[in-house]
Amino acid sequence: MRRGSFEHDNLIFSFLDSGGDGKPLLALHGHWMGASDFEDLAADLAPMWRVVALDQRGFGESDHTDRHALLAYVSDALALLDHLGITAPMPVIGHSFGGIVAYHMAAQHPQRVACMVIEDIGVEIEDDSAPFVTPWAGTYRLREELEAKLGPRLAPYLQKSIQRCPEGWRLNFEPDEFLRSERATNGDHWSVWLASRCPALVVGGRASRVCDSEHLKAMADKRTHTTLALLDAGHSVHVDARKEFAKACQTFMGSAQ
Known part of the structure; x- marks a missing residue:
């Protein structure tokens, strides 16, 4: 994937674009991650699909800011598409935090979203990660010291979020941000989830510690044109069940076009 950048809302945003002649789709990453999290998915979906993945504000190589709000996240995604000249409705894949942005985007701008894949995130969000995320802040002399701080369960998923700096190693996002x-x-997003009409696929990991499969089933049952797929994976389904996730996306997006 080729990296590019653009300016919006007085911030510089970074993104990855797999290019090619395939149909474009937008990929939005989860918290702690970035656009590079979708490099494997882009390879699996090529050449039929051109994956455009945004480093959302405060993550990856995009600028940090104290301005965080759902309206801003949706505006950032639209600004990327405008930058690339993509105006036709397109599929949007959103993992976790990115899934929340995706279904808000579909509700607010239905003319830009042809269909959406919502990966392991619900619509009743009340998270407080401060107790275990706050200690991640700072710079570590050795990469292994930062990985030890992240812990053996999470460190493998955050490999692409670790960056080298003059003083050592640090995360490419600020825990406080x-x-x-x-x-x-955080909040109750049921009304937003039910406001859009485009086809949707809700994908959950059977071993996820973030989402309850019954909640995801309720999301699919209550919204029209929505199906549910549960795969043998944790919260990062596209990582734990890479091939199965890509196949589910291909089948769904092919039928939704």
Whole structure:
């Protein structure tokens, strides 16, 4: 994937674009992650699909800011599409935090979203990650010291979020800024979820510690044109069940076009 950048809302945003002649789709990452989290998915969906993945504000190589709100996240995604000249409705894949942005985007701008894949995130969000995320802040002399702080369960998923700096190793997001983003996405989103009409696929991981499968089933049951797929994976379904997730997306997006 090729990296590019653009300016919006007085911030510089970074993104990855797999290019090619495939149909474009937008991919929105979860908290702690970034656009590079979708490099494998882009390879699996090529050449039929051109994956455009945004580093959302405060994550990856995009600028940090104290301005975090759902309206801003949706505006950032639209600004990327405008930058690339993509105006036709397109599929949107959103993992976790990115899934919340995706279904808000579908509700607010239905003319831009052809269909959506919502990966392991619900519509009743009340998270407080401060107790275990706050200690991640700072710079570590050795990469292994930061990985030890993240812990053996999470460190493998955050490999692409670890960056080298002159003093050592650090995360490419600020834990305090992430917590502002977490607070911005907390709340009851049922009305937003039910407001859009485009086809949707809700994908959950059977071993997820974030989402309850019964809640995801209720999301699919209560919304029209929505189906549910549960795969043998944790919260990052596209990582734990890479091939199965890509196949589910291909089948769904092919039938939704």
